[in-house]
Amino acid sequence: MFTLVKRTLITVACCMTGTTFAQTTPINPVSYPVVSITSGQYQNNNDNTITDTVTGLMWQKDYKVLTYNEAVEYAKSANIGGYNDWRLPNIKEMYSLILFTGVDASNRDMSKVPDGAKPFIDIDNFDFAYGTNGTRVIDSQYLTTSIYTGKIMGKDEAMFGVNFADGRIKGYPLVHPRTKQDNKFTVRLVRGNTDYGKNNFQDNNDQTISDLATQLMWTEQDSQTGMNWVEAKEWIVQLNKEQYLGHSDWRLPTIKELHTIVDYTRSPQATNSAAIKPIFAMSSIKDEQGNVNYPVFWSSTTHLRVGPKSQSQAAYFCFGECLGFMKRPNSETRTLLDVHGAGAQRAEPKEGNAEDYPYGHGPQGDVIRIENYVRAVRDLN
CATH class of the missing domain: 3.10.100 (Mannose-Binding Protein A; Chain A)
Incomplete structure (x- = not known):
């Protein structure tokens, strides 16, 4: 079940097509700035990429729906905006995108988006839809590489994902506990600033x-x-x-x-x-x-x-x-x-x-x- 919120046609400039190169240095060298809860200060590069000028991270504008293993392979071969050094984000990187101007879409009837709901992500810059990877409105769980060091539900291996439909982080099982099939998640790749999310604590x-x-x-x-x-x-x-x-x-x-x-x-x-x-x-x-x-x-x-x-x-x-x-x-x-x-x-x-x-x-x-x-x-x- 997909409920499209906003989708913008991307036109890639002719000079970018066919260009493949790696850029390993951060786009805008910063350490770990705490992004405002209302704005990420985004720059649309008009090539299916969005640059966050605060964090120095560059993001894929659209998304895919994949299992964890499929997402790993997708990141390895991705060439977006002429860059080939894309990676799956960790939980700190993905959470940098969340905006708490969003309004939780959770409600009794999970088959339709309730009046007043608002995504917890900037839909002026990023493609987003409710229910991308499941049957419920709130099934918009975005995949990260952060695997829980314990087990949820007493037995299940889980990945920490960000849900931009209900504004939460939860550990989501990688395998469906009943069907034993790999669960699918919404996938958005990132590149640049590999230091983002790393603390530098000092005991005073x-x-x-x-x-x-x-x-x-x-x-x-x-x-x-x-x-x-x-x-x-x-x-x-x-x-x-x-x-x-x-x-x-x-x-x-x-x-x-x-x-x-x-x-x-x-x-x-x-x-x-x-x-x-x-x-x-x-x-x-x-x-x-x-x-x-x-x-x-x-x-x-x-x-x-x-x-x-x-x-x-x-x-x-x-x-x-x-x-x-x-x-x-x-x-x-x-x-x-x-x-x-x-x-x-x-x-x-x-x-x-x-x-x-x-x-x-x-x-x-x-x-x-x-x-x-x-x-x-x-x-x-």
């Missing part, structure tokens, strides 16, 4: 951590307790009143800032740790079954969705297993599983009572806690 020995790549300073320790989103903002205000660690300009990070400190090489299953480098202190929690896990962390970013409560949720990242109460087929029995992987990005109500969601929310029974943790950030001066 004063309970702060600087990232010279993003030019952000983080608190070494987190809040050590959960709180709702409104309380999280108030907690930041209090830090600034106290000039915490000598600074009065702390803030709740945007979801894209928070993503920069997620470490996809780490997970509770693979490294017995949170998905963050050990230079940071990380609280542990007891999850809904009493097992040791790690918190999810609030961002300042509202996750817009269709309906009357369009601004009632905020985006967060799972630094521990991203749990859900999965219902067994043909049964009412539910099992608490890592349904999306450590490093997934979801959203939940800014306020409320978690007891109102005894079996979570959504098709995977996403655990709703509402009282989540916080790590403060500020700009490096």
